[in-house]
Amino acid sequence: MSDFPIMKCIVKGCDNHKGEGQFVNDICSPCHRMLTEGVVTPSDNWFATEITIAIERTKKAEVELAACSAAFDKQQEQLDRNADLLAEKKKQWVDLTDKDREECLAKHEKFGWWSVIDAIEEKLWEKNGG
Secondary structure, eight states: OOSSOOOBOSSTTOOOBTTSSOEETTEEHHHHHHHHHOOOOSOSSHHHHHHHHHHHHHHHHHHHHHHHHHHHHHHHHHHHHHHHHHHHHHHHHHTSOHHHHHHHHHHHHHHOHHHHHHHHHHHHHHHTTO
């Protein structure tokens, strides 16, 4: 029996000891493989734990990003539809008389921009005998 203590792997959190498996200098084979090849295996050593946590956070962030991207795309589609509607209303605005325009704009002050669009439609409907 040796008077020297059995050397432990020098990686923080690793409990492997020389004599229990293969070592590369003062690092056990599993830790050495993770450090040199980037292959993360289940382990209590600090860097494997941190990498596992980082991977889980990255996956969660990817899911959240995909949801945000889908919501953004939906909002962009709505903006595109609104832009088309506003372009159509702009063309119709030209067909109104000055008096009709003033009446439409007066609704904006009281009810907001969408009320102007409704007012334009009403005026054109009246103008076309609706």
